[in-house]
Amino acid sequence: MQASQQLRGSRMSSRFLYQPMQEVEAYCKPQFRTLDRQIYYGGSTQGTPFSIPNSLEQYCTLESSSANGSYAAYNSPSTVSFSSNGSPRSQKESQSNSLEAHHSPDNANGSPISGSCITDDAHDFRHKLRELETVMFGPDSDIIDSIESAFDSGTNTESLEMDSWRQIMEVISRGDLKQVLIACAKAVSDNDLLMAQCLIDELRQMVSVSGEPIQRLGAYMLEGLVARLASSGSSICKALRCKEPASAELLSYMHILYEVCPYFKFGYMSANGAIAEAMKDENRVHIIDFQIGQGSQWISLIQAFAARPGGPPHIRITGIDDSTSAYARGGGLGIVGKRLSKLAKSFKVPFEFHAAAISGCEVQIKNLGVQHGEALAVNFAFVLHHMPDESVSTQNHRDRVLRLVKSLAPKVVTLVEQESNTNTAAFFPRFLETLNYYTAMFESIDVTLPRDHKERINVEQHCLARDVVNIIACEGTERVERHELLGKWRSRFTMAGFTPYPLSTLVNSTIKTLLENYCDRYRLQERDGALYLGWMNRDLVASCAWK
Numbered sequence: 001m002q003a004s005q006q007l008r009g010s011r012m013s014s015r016f017l018y019q020p021m022q023e024v025e026a027y028c029k030p031q032f033r034t035l036d037r038q039i040y041y042g043g044s045t046q047g048t049p050f051s052i053p054n055s056l057e058q059y060c061t062l063e064s065s066s067a068n069g070s071y072a073a074y075n076s077p078s079t080v081s082f083s084s085n086g087s088p089r090s091q092k093e094s095q096s097n098s099l100e101a102h103h104s105p106d107n108a109n110g111s112p113i114s115g116s117c118i119t120d121d122a123h124d125f126r127h128k129l130r131e132l133e134t135v136m137f138g139p140d141s142d143i144i145d146s147i148e149s150a151f152d153s154g155t156n157t158e159s160l161e162m163d164s165w166r167q168i169m170e171v172i173s174r175g176d177l178k179q180v181l182i183a184c185a186k187a188v189s190d191n192d193l194l195m196a197q198c199l200i201d202e203l204r205q206m207v208s209v210s211g212e213p214i215q216r217l218g219a220y221m222l223e224g225l226v227a228r229l230a231s232s233g234s235s236i237c238k239a240l241r242c243k244e245p246a247s248a249e250l251l252s253y254m255h256i257l258y259e260v261c262p263y264f265k266f267g268y269m270s271a272n273g274a275i276a277e278a279m280k281d282e283n284r285v286h287i288i289d290f291q292i293g294q295g296s297q298w299i300s301l302i303q304a305f306a307a308r309p310g311g312p313p314h315i316r317i318t319g320i321d322d323s324t325s326a327y328a329r330g331g332g333l334g335i336v337g338k339r340l341s342k343l344a345k346s347f348k349v350p351f352e353f354h355a356a357a358i359s360g361c362e363v364q365i366k367n368l369g370v371q372h373g374e375a376l377a378v379n380f381a382f383v384l385h386h387m388p389d390e391s392v393s394t395q396n397h398r399d400r401v402l403r404l405v406k407s408l409a410p411k412v413v414t415l416v417e418q419e420s421n422t423n424t425a426a427f428f429p430r431f432l433e434t435l436n437y438y439t440a441m442f443e444s445i446d447v448t449l450p451r452d453h454k455e456r457i458n459v460e461q462h463c464l465a466r467d468v469v470n471i472i473a474c475e476g477t478e479r480v481e482r483h484e485l486l487g488k489w490r491s492r493f494t495m496a497g498f499t500p501y502p503l504s505t506l507v508n509s510t511i512k513t514l515l516e517n518y519c520d521r522y523r524l525q526e527r528d529g530a531l532y533l534g535w536m537n538r539d540l541v542a543s544c545a546w547k
Contacts, residue, residue, distance in 0.1 A: 168199070177206045177218050181435060188225055189428040200226060209457050213442035220465040221435065224472030228427075231473060248330065251294075253459045260448040260459075261441075262518050263541045266511055266533045267381050267416035268297040273507035274545035275377045276304055278412035282375035284314045288368055290360045290401075291383035292319030294329060295336035299343060306347035314350040318368055322359040333357055361387050361397040365404060376410040385417055385483045391424045392477060402496035412501050413546045415493070419532065419539040420483040422471050434471050438464065440538040447519045486530055486542040493546050500529045501545035507531070 171179040184199035200222065207218040258264050279285045285305075287298070298317060305312040317340065319333050329335050337353035344351030354369045360383060370376065389398040405413060420437045422430050441464065449456045470481045508526055511533075515522050525532045530544035 168195075172202050175206065177203075177214050178435070178439075180206065181218055181221055182432065184222075184225055185428055185431040188228060189426075189431075193229075196225075196229065209461070210451060213446045214439060216460060217435070217438050217442045217468070220460075220468045221431075221472060223465075224469040227469060227473035249458070250462060251329075253455065253462050254294075256449075256455055256459050257445075257463045261444055262515060262522060263533060264382075265514060266524075266531075267541055267543055269300075269511055269514065270503065270507055270531055270543035271379055271381055271414035271416055271545075272297065272301045272304075273510070274412055274414050274501060274503055275379070276301065277504045277507075278377060278501070278545075278547075279313065279375055280308070282313055282411075284316075284374045285377065286316045286318070286370065286374040287377045287379060288318045288320070288405075289379045289381075290320050290363070291381070291386075292317075292321050292333070292336055295319065295340050297379075297381065298340060302340070302344050302349055302351070303347060306349045312347075312349045314352075315344065316352040316354060316369075316371075316374065318354040318356055320356045320358060320360055320363060320367075322357070360401065363401060363404070365408070368408070370408055376408055378405050378408075378410050378413045380414065381416040382418070384415070384489070385423070386480050388477065388482070389423065392482075399492055399496065402492060402498075406497045411547060413493075413498065414543070415489060415546065416541065416543045417486070417489060418483050419485060419534075419542045421485050421488075423482040423484050423488075427472075431472060434468060436538065437540070438468055440535040440540060444519070444522070444535045447521070486532075486544065489542075489544075498546035501547040502529055503531060503543075503545055 168180075168183050171183065180199060180203055184196055184203060187193075187195035187199060203218065203222045206215070207222055208215045209219045210216070275287065289295075289297070295317075302315065305315060319336055321333055321336075333355035337355055340353055341351055356363070356367045356369075358367055384398060384401075387398040387401060388396070390396040418437070421433050425433060442460070445456070445460065449459070467481045470479060474480075503526075508524070508531065511524055511531070515524060521536050523534050523536070525534070525539075530542055532539045533541045533543075
């Protein structure tokens with residue numbers, strides 16, 4: 001009996017995991033998770049904000065980025081240049097220093113002349129202080145020692161600063177875009193506005209939305225840095241708003257990204273595999289999807305249940321989604337319900353759809369329509385990182401929702417998230433993490449979509465760039481992209497009372513088959529009961545299940 005049940009489940013899972021789509025494409029295009037219609041920038045109030053030039057709106061729509069990567073000029077009250085020794089100078093400083101250099105026969109290297117009213121010779125200055133100290137306090141006094149120590153400390157600091165500038169100039173001369181981005185982010189983090197402005201000017205000549213992966217990503221990361229520096233003004237929100245495509249176009253871009261990269265297929269396939277395994281003997285199945293989007297994740301699962309030996313179960317899906325998803329869909333959740341109902345009817349699967357048009361953060365038990373006698377599955381695919389935790393709000397919706405779900409006693413809960421650490425990290429390490437993560441993402445896109453592909457820029461701009469800019473430019477409640485590593489998610493699920501639900505080996509083998517259709521630089525690993533999909537040596541998406 002047990003072997004028979006396992007066989008039935010295996011056949012059903014295999015059929016669902018690799019079921020041909022056939023005519024079902026007409027019902028629902030593959031989904032991509034919710035994208036905000038607008039970008040909201042805010043956060044950092046540290047330091048003096050940059051002025052926002054008149055051309056900022058053109059620059060920040062990313063439409064002004066030409067093939068050579070040039071951007072609109074960044075107007076500034078003072079122009080920054082470099083002195084002959086590699087240090088930065090403003091235009092006013094350069095002029096005054098130049099005048100001093102012309103009037104001083106001893107200034108051979110063109111550096112600013114010392115304005116000391118005591119002496120121009122540091123050695124002579126120390127010597128005179130030592131003589132004075134000896135006369136007044138005797139030979140054993142250590143007062144001048146402390147003065148000399150402070151003098152040397154200042155000299156060492158200046159020397160370190162000069163070394164830093166020389167290193168940055170070397171990086172710029174090599175054309176090392178990644179290192180220039182990092183140096184600029186460090187300057188922003190340190191509130192070194194002069195350095196930041198210099199590097200922003202350099203970066204505008206290096207990035208391009210139609211260049212190599214690092215150039216394309218660099219264009220969007222540069223936009224995030226500029227937005228962060230100017231975020232003290234409310235006008236930045238309007239100035240940085242990307243032009244929103246029509247809903248049909250946005251859905252088309254999502255579909256392209258879904259097809260060219262296996263990340264989302266991997267996530268949905270692994271989650272569906274866990275649900276199919278847990279529900280193989282159930283007659284009434286209730287699936288709660290905390291961000292249903294287009295609803296296309298459930299197409300293959302409905303097909304799989306239709307082919308189950310002994311007949312399909314009664315399926316009820318509760319789709320949670322706030323109003324921001326309606327734009328890409330071209331309407332409310334009723335559209336998703338009709339599509340899935342029509343699909344289920346064609347496969348003779350008893351089906352109900354329950355719409356919960358509410359943000360996942362606001363969900364209460366009464367919104368979920370849980371009924372007695374149903375086997376419950378809850379799906380968190382690419383959604384929990386949008387819920388604020390204790391670092392953002394005392395309400396801590398991230399953990400509250402997990403405790404709420406646990407109280408419903410589900411048979412299985414699926415989690416799919418980007419394997420990145422951007423939630424509570426400070427700005428600079430968050431910038432480095434974002435740079436490394438999305439470099440891998442953009443490189444993987446580059447393999448599949450040619451650089452001259454007419455829609456590639458739109459796909460990257462409207463489906464990825466907004467996340468990048470939000471992570472870099474925003475803080476507090478306005479930063480909605482707050483990813484955590486799977487280790488942290490494990491801690492949260494464990495504290496909520498969940499225990500791991502092992503993924504079927506069939507899921508692993510089927511995903512390996514899927515990856516055969518993609519570049520061999522994608523890699524799949526199973527560690528500690530979870531599946532990781534990565535690009536080369538970087539994990540990008542993690543999937544696991546709980547009960």
